[in-house]
Amino acid sequence: MKRLSFDSFQYEFNRQQEPRLHIEPGETIQVETEDALSGQIRKAGDRRDKAKVPFSNPVTGPIYISEAEPGDMLAIKIEAIESRDGQCATYTGNPKQLCQWLGTDVPDGAHVCPIEDGFVYWSEKIKIPYTPMLGCIGTTPAYGMPSTMPAGPHGGNMDIREVTVGNTLYLPVFVTGGLLYLGDAHAAMGQGELSATGLEMASQTALTIDLVKGKTIAGPRIESPEEIITVASGTPMERATAEAFAQMILWLEADYGWNRWRAYDLLTHVAEISMGYYEGGGLAVKIAKQYVEYPS
Structure with missing residues (x-):
């Protein structure tokens, strides 16, 4: 390798x-x-x-x-x-848009977290699953x-x-x-x-x-064992959301035989969203494969 x-x-x-x-x-x-x-x-x-x-x-x-x-x-x-190295790190960072409510006197908050046995030990009392x-x-x-x-x-x-x-x-x-x-x-x-x-x-x-070869896509896509996922980015995040939904509809139409308007209807009821950094506008739309298999 x-x-x-x-x-x-x-x-x-x-x-x-x-x-x-x-x-x-x-x-x-x-x-x-x-x-x-x-x-x-x-x-x-x-x-x-x-x-x-x-x-x-x-x-x-x-x-x-x-x-x-x-x-x-x-x-x-x-x-x-x-x-x-069996560890990860984080710090508080700049709250940016949250300053309106939280203020600007922000502690650094830097700390190192061990990774052991499938968990991140964020503190002595709190452990987070390693994902x-x-x-x-x-x-x-x-x-x-x-x-x-x-x-x-x-x-x-x-x-x-x-x-x-x-x-x-x-x-x-x-x-x-x-x-x-x-x-x-x-x-x-x-x-x-x-x-x-x-x-x-x-x-x-x-x-x-x-x-x-010869497969052109407009932007990132992800496939898991259970879902297909489109990703868009930009601000405001509403715009990225709309684009990610549109790209999902076009994917269903092009590769899975869906009528775009039936896909539009279906996504209204079963789609899920995954957010990246909220201020950066990264947004993913997901649909379970159990729905994708039945074009209508």
């Missing part, structure tokens, strides 16, 4: 960077990533100092997938996400050079909990080779990622990356 180590802090999806790994479609690889806090909180007393490291969400890559061309689609099966996910993963756009802060049609900083072990993420290809980057692993994250900081961890992730 090929392995890609964490090498240096990168904060852009950069099509001008030389690929660090070349793979064939269908290969399974292991990728090391640094945490979203750029490794600044590792032990008691550490603090997130943006004066020294102003950026967040360093990614590892790019990964070049042979035969991938614009208009194709990557199918990325997430096989495993593991902590590299790892990738917050930031994406292909490289054909124009511009987005940072690892926003999400978009390429993926990016989606912070969607369903980008997790056992699920397959579908991403559009915009440039030759796809040029995939990933990072920002979380040991767990609540809906909305309120403080913009999950339980951040340096990770080792196993991925099987396949290629679907």
